[in-house]
Structure formats: C-alpha cells, structure tokens
Amino acid sequence: MKTSLDCIPCFLRQSLDAARLASDDPRVHEAVVREVAEKAACMNVAEPPPVIGQKIHRIIRKLTGMSDPYRDLKDRLNQIALRLYPGLKRRVQASRDPFEIAVRLAIAGNVIDCGVYSQIAEKDIKRAIDEALAARIDTVTLEGFRQAVSAAGEIFYVADNAGEIVFDRLLIEELPLQKIVVAVKGHPVINDATRSDAEAAGVTGLVTVIDNGSDAPGTILEDCSETFRRRFHEADVVIAKGQGNYETLSDADREIFFLLKAKCPVIADDIGCESGSVVISRSVPLKRAQDDAKEQSHAGI
Amino acid sequence: MKTSLDCIPCFLRQSLDAARLASDDPRVHEAVVREVAEKAACMNVAEPPPVIGQKIHRIIRKLTGMSDPYRDLKDRLNQIALRLYPGLKRRVQASRDPFEIAVRLAIAGNVIDCGVYSQIAEKDIKRAIDEALAARIDTVTLEGFRQAVSAAGEIFYVADNAGEIVFDRLLIEELPLQKIVVAVKGHPVINDATRSDAEAAGVTGLVTVIDNGSDAPGTILEDCSETFRRRFHEADVVIAKGQGNYETLSDADREIFFLLKAKCPVIADDIGCESGSVVISRSVPLKRAQDDAKEQSHAGI
Numbered sequence: 001m002k003t004s005l006d007c008i009p010c011f012l013r014q015s016l017d018a019a020r021l022a023s024d025d026p027r028v029h030e031a032v033v034r035e036v037a038e039k040a041a042c043m044n045v046a047e048p049p050p051v052i053g054q055k056i057h058r059i060i061r062k063l064t065g066m067s068d069p070y071r072d073l074k075d076r077l078n079q080i081a082l083r084l085y086p087g088l089k090r091r092v093q094a095s096r097d098p099f100e101i102a103v104r105l106a107i108a109g110n111v112i113d114c115g116v117y118s119q120i121a122e123k124d125i126k127r128a129i130d131e132a133l134a135a136r137i138d139t140v141t142l143e144g145f146r147q148a149v150s151a152a153g154e155i156f157y158v159a160d161n162a163g164e165i166v167f168d169r170l171l172i173e174e175l176p177l178q179k180i181v182v183a184v185k186g187h188p189v190i191n192d193a194t195r196s197d198a199e200a201a202g203v204t205g206l207v208t209v210i211d212n213g214s215d216a217p218g219t220i221l222e223d224c225s226e227t228f229r230r231r232f233h234e235a236d237v238v239i240a241k242g243q244g245n246y247e248t249l250s251d252a253d254r255e256i257f258f259l260l261k262a263k264c265p266v267i268a269d270d271i272g273c274e275s276g277s278v279v280i281s282r283s284v285p286l287k288r289a290q291d292d293a294k295e296q297s298h299a300g301i
Numbered sequence: 302m303k304t305s306l307d308c309i310p311c312f313l314r315q316s317l318d319a320a321r322l323a324s325d326d327p328r329v330h331e332a333v334v335r336e337v338a339e340k341a342a343c344m345n346v347a348e349p350p351p352v353i354g355q356k357i358h359r360i361i362r363k364l365t366g367m368s369d370p371y372r373d374l375k376d377r378l379n380q381i382a383l384r385l386y387p388g389l390k391r392r393v394q395a396s397r398d399p400f401e402i403a404v405r406l407a408i409a410g411n412v413i414d415c416g417v418y419s420q421i422a423e424k425d426i427k428r429a430i431d432e433a434l435a436a437r438i439d440t441v442t443l444e445g446f447r448q449a450v451s452a453a454g455e456i457f458y459v460a461d462n463a464g465e466i467v468f469d470r471l472l473i474e475e476l477p478l479q480k481i482v483v484a485v486k487g488h489p490v491i492n493d494a495t496r497s498d499a500e501a502a503g504v505t506g507l508v509t510v511i512d513n514g515s516d517a518p519g520t521i522l523e524d525c526s527e528t529f530r531r532r533f534h535e536a537d538v539v540i541a542k543g544q545g546n547y548e549t550l551s552d553a554d555r556e557i558f559f560l561l562k563a564k565c566p567v568i569a570d571d572i573g574c575e576s577g578s579v580v581i582s583r584s585v586p587l588k589r590a591q592d593d594a595k596e597q598s599h600a601g602i
Contacts, residue, residue, distance in 0.1 A: 005327075005330055006317065008313055008317075008338065009314040012309055012313060012341075013307075016306055030306060034342045034343070037309065037342040038339070040313075045331065
C-alpha cells in the first residue's frame, strides 16, 4: 500500500510525540521536527508508510540519542494490558464461542498504537474492548479463519505492538499452541513489540517466538531475516496484526488473515470500511488473483 | 504568541486541505505538501502561527494558480449561517439578556474555521451553538465587556471568518451601530472573511466595513493598512474574533476583548482553558501590565 499525502502531517505529529518521549529538551524536539519535515519534502510516497516510518524513527533515535524512546511507555502499556488480562480471559472462557471473543479482543488490543495516538489511557483500551465485542464483524471471513487455523499445520502470527501482544495471547491460547510461531520486531520502533514484550506478555512461555530482524513499524519482507521470510512463506496460515503489517503485506504474494482496528481514514479507505472499524480481512494473494482472472478469461466469463 | 512545534503537522494538514480545494490534480497536491514541508524545515517558530500561515497560503495560491481556493466553500458557509440566522435572531430577541446570548452565538460561530477543521457541516455548527449557549463563561469579563461597549465612542470589531461573520452580525446588532467599524481581511486566505463575505452577511448595510489590506490569517499589525492601524489604536474598544487574531494580537500594546472558541490544544494551553472552551478574554496590554508592576514595586507590594 502506497503512502498517502495524508500520512505526511501524521508522520510529523508522530515524530514530535517520539521526540518528547525521548527528551525534555525543546531544542531536540525542534531539531527532530525540522529534520523530519526536510525528509518529508523529498520522501517517496510510492513506498508503504512503514518504509518511510522506519527512516523517520532512525532519525529520531539518532537525534535524541535514545535507542528505544518508547521503552517506558511500552512497559506501562504491557502492565495495563496484563492487569486487564485475567478479566478478559474469564470472558473468553465463559463465552459460547471463545474463539470469536478472542479474535474480537485481539483486534481490540490493536488500539494500543502509539503511531496513531499520542496518548492512550486505560479508559481508551476499555472503550475499544467494549466496541470490539459489540461491533459488526465479517462472519464469513471469521468462519474461513476458524477453518483455516483448525486445518493448519503451522500458524505464523505476526504481532504488532507492546500491550497489544497481551491481547494476542488471548487468541493464541485458543489456537493449537504447538503449531504457532509468533514474530516480533527485531529492534525497537514506536511501541512495536520486541522479544522483551513477548516475554512480559507471557507469550514466550507458550509458543515459539522469533524476531524479524527489522526496525520497520510493519513488515518489509526484504528487510526481514531469512528465518522470518521462510516461516512467513511456508506457514499454512499467516495472521498479521495491525495497520503497519496491513500497509506492508496487503499486496504480498500469499494469503494472509489481517486482524486490526482501522484507526485512520487512509487505512479505512483502502480497506473500504468506516474509520474505527473492527476488521478481519482475508487477502487474496496477487498471483492467485491473476490466475483466477486468467481462468475466468479462458472460460469466457 | 509564538508558533508551537505542534502547529507544524497542522500546517501540513491545512496545506493539503487547501490544495485539494484548489485542484483535483494529485501532482499539485503533492507539490504543495512537499514545498510546505520544505518551508516547515526552516520556519521561524518565534513568529506567531499566522505569519507562517500567510507564507504557506501564498505558496498554495502560487502552486495551484487559484487566487481564492476557499471561495466556493466560503459561499457555502455563508449560506448555511444565513439559513440559521433568523432562528438565532429570534433566540437573541426572546432572551432576557440579548447581549449575552449574542456574545455566546458570536463565539459559537468561530467553529467555522477551515484552518482548524478539514470539514465543517451544518450539524457541527448546530452543535457548537448548543454548546456555546450552555457553556460556562467568564461572567466578570462579560460584564466588563458590556460596560466597555456601552461607554465606548468607537468600537473596532476585527472579524475572523466567512460564515462566522453572520454570527458576528447578531452581536453587532446588539451594539450601537453608528459607533462600530468592522474590519475584514484585505485579500483571501483560508476561509477568512473579506469584504464580499461582509456583504453576503448583511454587515456592510449596517455598519462601516474596512479591510485590513493584508492576506495573513490573523492580524499582523505591520502588514495592515495605515487606516486599519489608526482605527485599531484609536478605538475605545477593540473586539477581536477567533484564534488567528488571538495568536497575533494577544501581546498587542492595547486592551482587546477576544471572543473565540479555543479549538486547538496549543491555543487552549496559552489561554489556560480546556480545548473546546467558549472564551471571552480581556487582554492586559503589555505597557499597562509593566506600569502596574512598577507601581506595585514602588508601593512595596
């Protein structure tokens, strides 16, 4: 997915958020905003937003001298999510359809996205939970997802953010644990989950966790480790969480189940839903779509 | 008031809004965003936001070839406001305190600010009216304002936006008409009111209207005509509407009554109120504040 011009003001806002997290010095904030604005003036908008985001957050880390500006915030978000976990777990277990409730909660957790929101409080997360439990959801895709994971030999779960990964755990626990590999980011960027967040969330104790070797706020396959790419291509089912993974993988050459909250109008527009929607989407891989089109054309449809 | 770093993402969003109003060509939109980002990288944040806004909107007009990108929108906003006017007028007349209701409605009209909002619908304006009528207001300043205008020989009313100027008319009609001079912008910028908007609102038929000779989305005194400056300095009471006038005149060397909706957190923070507040504020001119401080220091306070 290409970068929209609407992403550019958002990148600047995000840069300022990150600079303020990393430093109390207004001169540092100003230097960050100015350098990011300079980059924005010549960025390649044909690239997906996380490609630009990766460059911007490298600038921020360089100018602030902080290798992980969001570390304290990530710890706080994990703690909030872990406080909510026992109640949510009971809710899943008490449900007539624990799988569906776990899917809805995993999507609700995607509200914990510091790339989109400058501030996220516990009340925002609670509201997202209530909304995700009540929201209309694409039941056809949900059933397809249920069947795909139950038939799968290996499930590759591409996680998104710290805090959110506690909500992912609720869904992971409804899947056959021995078949799951969870992937986190290789290096810190925004509040994206790295290995330490998977540990904090208790996910490392449940399933195999690998990191993707990258510091992009999404999944740029050519920037990921060979292990990540192999797992990604060989898995029977790939689950990709959040906007950054959608932006980078929606054109990938394999089927993917995307679970996300469409938090910004650019993503919502690309998906074809309302801003704020609870999204479960099954991508049609480019090659298969082309084959289908060829077949239809041969059949004279 | 200085420009905040938070204004920079907002300038970029505003530029994109303006570019889209002025042209359907995505290449033009991109050129505007890139040139504004380049300017943002080296802008002087010691200047008030409207000084930067003036430069940015000159770029937009140059790149789009449109001398007044917001003209159609301004016409539509005037029409919406004029449709609401008769009902609001009855509301003022039926009130036990028509002056206070007219003040509240003039502030409500300040929601019609295309610099802040990408889109403004009639329902947003109606919501702002309901909020302004119900909101807490600084009654001490309101009473001071009432006394000041009733004692004034000349009242100088610095208007803000198209659409909003219809709401200003409600307040103007509660003041002694022959004592009022209304000032509008000299040239188009964002949806700021120019003479044609004062005409559309029926204000030119009521009171003297002058233009300030400037294309800044605020009041940069040194950029205004000599007539404007003379009226501004000689009037007994100056009323300044909206955020742009607050940003440029809050440090001016004379007393001003500011009427505005504090729509953005930067302004709200400067005023010391919540975002969204209905604000009537009486500025203490710098010179008088200095004299008062000197007097207090002499008196050993």
